Amino acid sequence: xxxxxxxxxxxxxxxxxxxxxxxxxxxxxxxxxxxxxxxxxxxxxxxxxxxxxxxxxxxxxxxxxxxxxxxxxxxxxxxxxxxxxxxxxxxxxxxxxxxxxxxxxxxxxxxxxxxxxxxxxxxxxxxxxxxxxxxxxxxxxxxxxxxxxxxxxxxxxxxxxxxxxxxxxxxxxxxxxxxxxxxxxxxxxxxxxxxxxxxxxxxxxxxxxxxxxxxxxxxxxxxxxxxxxxxxxxxxxxxxxxxxxxxxxxxxxxxxxxxxxxxxxxxxxxxxxxxxxxxxxxxxxxxxxxxxxxxxxxxxxxxxxxxxxxxxxxxxxxxxxxxxxxxxxxxxxxxxxxxxxxxxxxxxxxxxxxxxxxxxxxxxxxxxxxxxxxxxxxxxxxxxxxxxxxxxxxxxxxxxxxxxxxxxxxxxxxxxxxxxxxxxxxxxxxxxxxxxxxxxxxxxxxxxxxxxxxxxxxxxxxxxxxxxxxxxxxxxxxxxxxxxxxxxxxxxxxxxxxxxxxxxxxxxxxxxxxxxxxxxxxxxxxxxxxxxxxxxxxxxxxxxxxxxxxxxxxxxxxxxxxxxxxxxxxxxxxxxxxxxxxxxxxxxxxxxxxxxxxxxxxxxxxxxxxxxxxxxxxxxxxxxxxxxxxxxxxxxxxxxxxxxxxxxxxxxxxxxxxxxxxxxxxxxxxxxxxxxxxxxxxxxxxxxxxxxxxxxxxxxxxxxxxxxxxxxxxxxxxxxxxxxxxxxxxxxxxxxxxxxxxxxxxxxxxxxxxxxxxxxxxxxxxxxxxxxxxxxxxxxxxxxxxxxxxxxxxxxxxxxxxxxxxxxxxxxxxxxxxxxxxxxxxxxxxxxxxxxxxxxxxxxxxxxxxxxxxxxxxxxxxxxxxxxxxxxxxxxxxxxxxxxxxxxxxxxxxxxxxxxxxxxxxxxxxxxxxxxxxxxxxxxxxxxxxxxxxxxxxxxxxxxxxxxxxxxxxxxx
Numbered sequence: 001x002x003x004x005x006x007x008x009x010x011x012x013x014x015x016x017x018x019x020x021x022x023x024x025x026x027x028x029x030x031x032x033x034x035x036x037x038x039x040x041x042x043x044x045x046x047x048x049x050x051x052x053x054x055x056x057x058x059x060x061x062x063x064x065x066x067x068x069x070x071x072x073x074x075x076x077x078x079x080x081x082x083x084x085x086x087x088x089x090x091x092x093x094x095x096x097x098x099x100x101x102x103x104x105x106x107x108x109x110x111x112x113x114x115x116x117x118x119x120x121x122x123x124x125x126x127x128x129x130x131x132x133x134x135x136x137x138x139x140x141x142x143x144x145x146x147x148x149x150x151x152x153x154x155x156x157x158x159x160x161x162x163x164x165x166x167x168x169x170x171x172x173x174x175x176x177x178x179x180x181x182x183x184x185x186x187x188x189x190x191x192x193x194x195x196x197x198x199x200x201x202x203x204x205x206x207x208x209x210x211x212x213x214x215x216x217x218x219x220x221x222x223x224x225x226x227x228x229x230x231x232x233x234x235x236x237x238x239x240x241x242x243x244x245x246x247x248x249x250x251x252x253x254x255x256x257x258x259x260x261x262x263x264x265x266x267x268x269x270x271x272x273x274x275x276x277x278x279x280x281x282x283x284x285x286x287x288x289x290x291x292x293x294x295x296x297x298x299x300x301x302x303x304x305x306x307x308x309x310x311x312x313x314x315x316x317x318x319x320x321x322x323x324x325x326x327x328x329x330x331x332x333x334x335x336x337x338x339x340x341x342x343x344x345x346x347x348x349x350x351x352x353x354x355x356x357x358x359x360x361x362x363x364x365x366x367x368x369x370x371x372x373x374x375x376x377x378x379x380x381x382x383x384x385x386x387x388x389x390x391x392x393x394x395x396x397x398x399x400x401x402x403x404x405x406x407x408x409x410x411x412x413x414x415x416x417x418x419x420x421x422x423x424x425x426x427x428x429x430x431x432x433x434x435x436x437x438x439x440x441x442x443x444x445x446x447x448x449x450x451x452x453x454x455x456x457x458x459x460x461x462x463x464x465x466x467x468x469x470x471x472x473x474x475x476x477x478x479x480x481x482x483x484x485x486x487x488x489x490x491x492x493x494x495x496x497x498x499x500x501x502x503x504x505x506x507x508x509x510x511x512x513x514x515x516x517x518x519x520x521x522x523x524x525x526x527x528x529x530x531x532x533x534x535x536x537x538x539x540x541x542x543x544x545x546x547x548x549x550x551x552x553x554x555x556x557x558x559x560x561x562x563x564x565x566x567x568x569x570x571x572x573x574x575x576x577x578x579x580x581x582x583x584x585x586x587x588x589x590x591x592x593x594x595x596x597x598x599x600x601x602x603x604x605x606x607x608x609x610x611x612x613x614x615x616x617x618x619x620x621x622x623x624x625x626x627x628x629x630x631x632x633x634x635x636x637x638x639x640x641x642x643x644x645x646x647x648x649x650x651x652x653x654x655x656x657x658x659x660x661x662x663x664x665x666x667x668x669x670x671x672x673x674x675x676x677x678x679x680x681x682x683x684x685x686x687x688x689x690x691x692x693x694x695x696x697x698x699x700x701x702x703x704x705x706x707x708x709x710x711x712x713x714x715x716x717x718x719x720x721x722x723x724x725x726x727x728x729x730x731x732x733x734x735x736x737x738x739x740x741x742x743x744x745x746x747x748x749x750x751x752x753x754x755x756x757x758x759x760x761x762x763x764x765x766x767x768x769x770x771x772x773x774x775x776x777x778x779x780x781x782x783x784x785x786x787x788x789x790x791x792x793x794x795x796x797x798x799x800x801x802x803x804x805x806x807x808x809x810x811x812x813x814x815x816x817x818x819x820x821x822x823x824x825x826x827x828x829x830x831x832x833x834x835x836x837x838x839x840x841x842x843x844x845x846x847x848x849x850x851x852x853x854x855x856x857x858x859x860x861x862x863x864x865x866x867x868x869x870x871x872x873x874x875x876x877x878x879x880x881x882x883x884x885x886x887x888x889x890x891x892x893x894x895x896x897x898x899x900x901x902x903x904x905x906x907x908x909x910x911x912x913x914x915x916x917x918x919x920x921x922x923x924x925x926x927x928x929x930x931x932x933x934x935x936x937x938x939x940x941x942x943x944x945x946x947x948x949x950x951x952x953x954x955x956x957x
Contacts, residue, residue: 049143050110055080056093056132063097064122071238072126075190079133085142093117093132095125104153104198108132110144123198123240127151127503130194137520155473155502157365157394157443157480159199159244159306160192163489163704168203171579172707176202177209177225184232189239191491196499197483199303200236201244204229206291207251214287215259226298233301242303244367245295249307249353250277250288252314268317268334276317279349280336284316288352289359296360304365305357306396306482309349311372316349318342322377342381343388346370351390358392367443367480369396371416374427382427386434394480395435396443399469402427405545408599412545416445417452417485419460420543422468424476432476443480444473448498449488452550452576453543454644456557456710458490458699461638463497463517464537467510470501486705493517493634510534521630525621532621535614536638539645542607544600546592548848548865551575551939553590554583556703557710558647559690562722563654563680565730567662567748569946574937576705582719586945587655588846589937592865593899597846601656604649611642636697643690647683654679659845661734662745669738677731684723687716748845750906753951757909757928759809761955771803771913771926775933803913803926809955813876813892814900816911821886833915833924837889842908842949843899849943852893854878862897866939895954905956908949 058073080090092114099120101107106124108131109116117128131151136142164183166174176183184200192200204210204225211222219225233243252274253260253267260267260275263283268276278284296302310319317337322329329345332338337345354366368389373382379402389395398416403425405412414421424432424444432442446469449459473481483489483498497517507513514533518526543549552572554561561583564570570584587597615638622635654676661672694700694713701711709715737744746752760766806817818837836855843850851863852874862874874897879890895901910929916922925931929950933942 048145050112050146052091052142054089055085057090059092060094062095068122072129076129106151108149110146126240134520140523151503154504155481157199158197158502159201159482160197160484161489162200167486177228184235193239195491195495196502198240199242199244201246201306204245204247206249210291210295214290229299244304244306246306248313250315252276269320269332274314278334279316285352289356292353292356293360296357296364306367306369308369308371310370311376318345322381343385347388347390350393354393365394367394367396374402383430386431387438389440394441394443396445397428397431399423399428399444399446400425407545412594415547417447419447419451420453420540424472436477442478444478445482447488448483449490449492449494454555455487456701456703457637457641459492459494462537462540463533464510466497467513522621525625528617528621532614532618535610539607539610542603544603546595548592549590554648554651555644558651559687560711560715560719565734567745571945578706578708588848593848597656601652604652608645608649611645615642636693640693640700643686647686650679650683662749665738665741680723691716750951756951756953757807759807759814759954761809766806766808768804768806771928773927773930775925805911813894816891818889833917836914838912840910841898844904852876902956905954907952909952910949
């Protein structure tokens with residue numbers, strides 16, 4: 001029998017109204033055919049497969065008042081029509097109702113006389129019809145394996161996010177509920193249904209979307225928003241997909257809010273200019289119930305709500321950092337919540353949301369996702385919190401946060417957003433066990449398609465990693481999964497894999513699963529594809545396990561990075577945002593204190609080499625099979641990922657060689673320059689290849705959270721000029737210096753530093769230095785760099801502080817004494833400012849800065865890397881003394897804490913004194929090195945590595 005290759009039977013998309021040409025290109029590309037049959041010889045397994053050459057016709061009735069099955073029945077009819085199978089005699093496919101089965105559970109009984117589909121609900125039938133299509137694609141024709149096939153949904157809630165939907169946050173701030181664009185075309189929803197997705201989430205704010213009798217000023221445009229939400233819910237329901245709202249509620253209130261003036265009991269814990277929305281107050285409780293009840297009453301078929309109550313923004317009084325122990329919350333200044341356990345406050349908040357929601361819709365699901373609870377509350381309190389979640393609330397935690405990954409013989413601490421790491425973390429495991437023992441369902445926050453590791457491709461083809469993750473989910477009894485953040489939502493083999501893995505029975509081995517996943521698309525060549533995927537997994541597991549590498553490193557957009565032979569210390573751009581200059585050469589931004597540059601180079605080299613080996617097997621399969629669009633797409637994406645890994649590996653190696661070059665001259669330096677030039681040549685060739693791939697696959701380079709392209713064929717071509725022009729001149733200049741036996745980069749190594757600050761080892765009083773570089777910063781800082789001005793130009797309303805400091809080396813510690821005076825200022829003016837001392841130390845080149853700080857209240861902190869991980873505080877001693885018109889402070893930082901010693905006695909350093917005024921939200925800063933702050937980059941704030949430091953030296957002689 002000859003099977004014709006099917007054309008795309010999905011309804012045509014109408015990308016009218018999408019916001020940009022890029023959006024139209026994406027929507028035209030994303031919806032490839034659901035399945036593509038390929039001509040293949042019949043397998044000699046006729047005894048196991050029943051062939052339905054005339055197709056199947058649906059017989060029997062099934063309860064479906066809302067006619068939700070129409071889309072699935074139309075889809076399978078289109079499937080058979082596209083295969084030209086409806087011209088013969090179609091055999092019956094009977095639908096049988098069995099209410100003893102669970103939701104989505106189904107049995108498919110295949111015999112020569114036809115097919116029987118047994119299910120308890122419409123969604124069980126939908127999953128059966130999708131299984132039939134996938135099996136026929138697997139067999140290369142209208143064949144189904146004889147016997148009973150029983151599948152049960154273990155992961156009952158499978159949440160993704162609409163790939164096309166705007167994210168409604170700066171800088172775009174586009175609210176999909178306030179326009180007339182359909183972000184959910186039928187063909188897209190149909191593909192998601194085939195991939196097993198049964199829920200999508202979108203973002204709302206109560207104060208924008210939910211009208212309130214308690215607070216009439218809320219949500220003036222609620223009817224427009226809720227009308228669009230109802231329309232979206234109805235549209236998605238036709239494909240068995242529920243809609244969840246995602247929110248961070250209740251929002252805090254500004255101190256000058258008219259609501260607080262009318263209802264002072266809502267004023268909870270106060271931080272700066274904001275007050276927590278106090279849910280211990282009677283009115284606060286009432287609002288939670290009212291808002292959730294109103295929302296689910298006005299949108300009656302809404303599937304549920306995901307709420308982050310702790311760890312993302314300031315919300316209610318338990319959303320702050322907690323002390324280590326205690327039944328009351330000493331860290332809270334709310335007159336009510338400070339007397340209560342934070343667990344009780346959080347539980348009561350969630351119960352208010354749940355009770356209001358379920359009074360309107362008993363079937364709706366509330367998922368509580370305390371995203372940063374581990375960071376804010378610590379492990380002990382996080383685990384206890386899991387036992388205190390109200391009944392009926394689903395607890396969700398990040399699958400990897402709080403765990404470690406062993407790489408190069410060392411444990412590497414992890415937060416979230418890891419696809420390359422299997423998990424789960426001990427914290428997730430223990431919270432899951434606690435929640436399920438308490439009678440709550442547990443949900444896992446995963447990244448299925450791609451992650452911050454590499455979000456500029458539609459997916460990373462490593463389904464073997466998902467197999468291991470879902471094995472753990474099944475063992476822990478996890479019944480819900482949030483598959484993505486803003487990225488990782490693209491329908492692909494990875495979303496299809498997650499759908500398959502959400503049902504039991506799981507395939508017995510990873511190989512069995514990968515073969516099952518590959519066969520519908522790759523047919524006879526599936527074994528080669530499985531070999532490729534296994535190597536891709538091994539490759540991806542070498543992704544450096546520091547979140548900074550994903551946030552700032554070269555994997556995602558290295559193909560448009562310039563290369564700098566002469567060091568500039570230019571910062572790296574955030575990978576998840578647009579609007580920043582191209583990344584520079586300060587690789588410390590993408591490293592962590594846990595990693596050395598040479599370790600990252602080693603891991604990237606392994607990653608690139610193993611991926612290339614896997615591509616060899618995938619190419620073998622691609623060349624031996626018919627050229628379908630699905631195969632071409634998977635092949636091109638895998639090639640693009642391979643180019644990204646090679647480019648990242650070579651970029652990191654380029655700068656590792658530059659580190660050696662900085663300490664070399666003469667003939668050895670010339671050899672190093674030859675090696676670096678060969679890297680540039682290979683990089684140019686890779687970028688030319690990526691240009692062609694971008695033309696073939698317009699989704700490449702698009703980052704869903706950035707809502708734009710981090711690279712494109714035009715951007716790559718534009719960047720090539722920087723590799724061919726200025727860089728060539730730099731090589732010529734450095735070669736000449738090497739031949740002349742000159743020090744190559746004295747400004748970079750510190751060897752050319754003039755008058756570095758010396759930490760003197762002396763019994764006498766060290767000399768005094770002044771802080772005379774002045775900055776004024778208003779929050780939020782604008783996107784333009786701030787200019788440093790002389791301190792005498794201070795706009796302070798009283799005479800500026802006169803600050804001087806001493807630097808000394810005492811025993812095994814650097815000691816810094818600071819004196820600040822404001823002789824002409826009235827005491828009342830000085831008291832309005834909160835002083836803080838910050839010491840920034842870059843212990844060695846390309847090592848992330850270490851920051852030590854103390855304020856007038858004696859609060860002291862250390863910051864390593866970006867502070868995102870819960871790394872133990874480094875010990876140092878402080879002393880603070882304050883009078884009406886002057887204050888003094890002293891910091892004694894052990895050399896071990898500062899990572900300093902004889903082998904790196906020359907280092908970069910800065911001392912800053914900040915004065916923060918609550919009344920104006922201004923921060924005035926005096927510093928030793930003249931800073932030129934940059935547009936904030938989250939992890940590194942406004943830091944500018946090119947200007948924020950000057951050279952210092954330990955007197956270790």
